[in-house]
Amino acid sequence: MTSLTQPNEPDRQVVAAARSAAWRRNLRRMLRNPSLVTGGVILFVFFVVAILANVLAPYGGNAQDILHVLQRPSWAHPFGTDSIGRDIFSRVILGTRYSLSIAVLSVAIGAVIGIPVGLVAGYFGGRLDSWLMGFIDILLTIPVIVLAIAIVTVIGPGMVGLVVAISITFAPRLARITRGRVFEVKEEVYVSAAQALGGTTRRVMTRHVLPNSFAPLIIEITLRAGQAVLVGAALGFLGLGVQPPTPEWGTMLSRGRDYLQLARFVVIAPGIAISLLVLGFNLFGDGLRDIWDPNG
Amino acid sequence: MLTYTLWRIARIIPVALVVVTLIFLLFRMVPGDPARAIAGSQALESTVEQIRHQLGLDRPIYVQYWNYLKGLPRGNLGFSGIYQGNAAPVIIQHLPPTLALLGSSILLTILIGVPAGIVSALNRGNAVDYVISLLVVGMLSIPNFWLGMMLISLFAVSYHLLPSFGFSSALALVLPTLAVSARLVAVVARMTRSSMLEVLQRDYVRTARAKGLNHSVIVYKHALRNALIPTITTVGLQAGYLLGGSIVIEQLFAWPGIGQLMINSVGLRDFNMVQGITVIFSIGFLVINLLVDLVYAIVNPRIEYR
DSSP, X not given: OHHHHSOOHHHHHHHHHHHHHHHHHHHHHHHXXXXXXXXXXXXXXXXXXXXXXXXXXXXXXXOOOTTSTTOOOOSXXXXXXXXXXXXXXXXXXXXXXXXXXXXXXXXXXXXXHHHHHHHHHHHHOHHHHHHHHHHHHHHTTSOHHHHHHHHHHHHOSSHHHHHHHHHHHHHHHHHHHHHHHHHHHTTSHHHHHHHHTTOOHHHIIIIIIHHHTHHHHHHHHHHHHHHHHHHHHHHHHTTOSSOTTSOOHHHHHTTGGGGTTTOTHHHHHHHHHHHHHHHHHHHHHHHHHHHHOTTO | OHHHHHHHHHHHHXXXXXXXXXXXXXXXXXSSOHHHHHHOTTXXXXXXXXXXXXXXXXXXXXXXXXXXXXHGGGTOOOEETTTTEEHHHHHHHTHHHHHHHHHHHHHHHHHHHHHHHHHHHHTTTSHHHHHHHHHHHHHHHSOHHHHHHXXXXXXXXXXXXXXXXXXXXXXXXXXXXXXXXXXXXXXXXXXXXXXXXXXXXXXXXXXXXXXXXXHHHIIIIIIHXXXXXXXXXXXXXXXXXXXXXXXXXXXXXXXXXXXXXXHHHHHTTOHHHHHHHHHHHHXXXXXXXXXXXXXXXXXXXXXXXX
């Protein structure tokens, strides 16, 4: 059996060469897509800033300078200072970590729960599929923010509650997309071939069906990551997300309304930071969609 | 059409039942003693015991669940410790401002989103299309509450043109509506654009062109009607965002609707009120989708009424 499925050495070289040629073609197409490149650059910058946040931030996130509260932007404080004299520039830089962690963690957990459910439902079909999808459709009737607020109410506000809440709202959405894609892929000839060659169900599912379903999933995950940033910031704004004094962007905006009259700059930078990060995810996701799924 | 309507309404009931069950179970996981939460931390143990008995919290969870379900058709959404009574009348009292905000947001979304999508599709590839597409991506990326702050800062603080809080006049609706609907406008414009582009390539449009029909007749009569169908579905799918977005925006604009009631109740640890509002929002989502399906059935004559 193994001799049938394992290619010999020359075959392997041909396959490897074809693969790397396909990769180069793919890469060239990606570099020609303005959305993808712009989104990619934005995301890259945010990731670098998050990693180097401690080095880049000129002041500590909670370092107060009581003599200089609500200072307008200046060379010493490029984005100004807040109501208790903290440097907004430093807090925005440090905040990158929280928003990115929220996005990455909640989307990853949502994917770990949602993708297997969608894979199983789509692959086996039948009654199992209709039960699972029926249940998922019901979960989808609870609006994201409403469900997130309800979950945070139960678990308690904070980073953990936030990530759990967002991933629980995303999992059924990812399950639905996976299931739809798996439904198409499992009818392909290579899947029948793998089954005919005696591949176990698990092997066919994980080695053939799942990898060929990745394109729409990665698009969805990228766009969902942007949404996770928005939901996390919204809950922070409502006082239900990451708690002060943590420099999370949404939390920084939660008392922002009070400053619109006297110190508008307090709310400008965190809002632009959120918008740019979400824009990065959106452009990147749209670019991937242009390349992989032009009719989608 | 009537049978279809009735069938769609009947289909909501089991879904609503499961949703209510899930929400009920979720809120049973709140840590701490609900009776103690209602009585307050200073209350005597005997008072807590009395409240626990009165609300049936000393009975097994399936009895509590059954009593909750039995109460729903009679409009009993659970006991609010803060309002010392049924949560339902309080929620109903807060409903009109929220409905006004949702209604005006949907209206604005259709009035701006659909024409923007058409203009974008008809100018495919040129500067107009490019600018509209950029605006769409931008509006999808800006958090609605921050957009709201910027609107307040511009129109209420700098120029004193529009009120920035409260539910006092029709003018007070303008800014919150803009903040809620920006994202929806973008989603609808994008959907209308792509479905217009698809429809404009169809055979019947080419036939209409070949017959020498007027350009605007082709666009508005032949293409738009068909292109609107996916757009309507999109509005239904975005109902969840609409309801959630209204919560955040109500908080920002001190809008006295159920979103603000919900956030205040979370702060006051009035869990039955939060649970009741979660149920109302979920059922609201089902109702909006029911309405969307009915509009869909009217617009698309091919749909089968079962």
